[in-house]
Amino acid sequence: MGMEKIDLEAKEVAFFSKITAGITHEIKNVLVIVKESSGSMEDFLSLCQAGSFPYLDKISSPLCTIRGQVLRGVELGGLLNQFAHSPDKTVASRNLNELVEQLYFFPSTLQNLRV
């Protein structure tokens, strides 16, 4: 493979990595706002006295689900963000635990994709 082609491919990888990292950052901001908003609703529900609001449980349960799914989304986005940043440096020191987590995570995620 010629040097020009290698250089072009490196630039392509850098471009897609930068876009992916930027978008995962924005998605995380969205999830953070969703979490604070649902947390705010939980705060106000906690002010309701027992029996004063008949649908307390019906609303508390989905809010709990939202909180859990937000954390799931943040974890997925965080791993994708780290993956997107991986071509930033050709040589870099890495946290071994994070590296093992990624090595396990991506194959298992690809296996579960429904496409």
Next chain:
Amino acid sequence: MKSWKILLVDDEEEFVSTLAERLQLREIRADTATDGEEALSLIEAKRPHVVVLDVMMPGLSGLDVLRRIRTQYPQVQVILLTGHGSTREGIEGMRLGAFDYLMKPIDIEELIEKIRNAVESSHQETSSWGWRR
């Protein structure tokens, strides 16, 4: 209402306004700013005890604002909010003089505990400055 003076800084307006409302429910009043310049103006005007500061902001970054706070307002304590799944920015912020850092999404009770510690530290800094004079 507690006498703490808190400033929340993040370019996501909905985030800071919701967080300020949640803190108010817990008897903590907080001002908000959505960029570094606005934050520095509010710090000059209100002299908060603690600034809760997002690292990744357009324009003046959180670390830029932190450097200005450390040189101009040494009694103000800063808690950084980092956005990525890495502690790198938080560690860099601690090296620059941040009191502490938290990764987003935050747990509000954990944030309040860190604010409480930072306010106590701010009071100690202020009395230390008074003693020197």
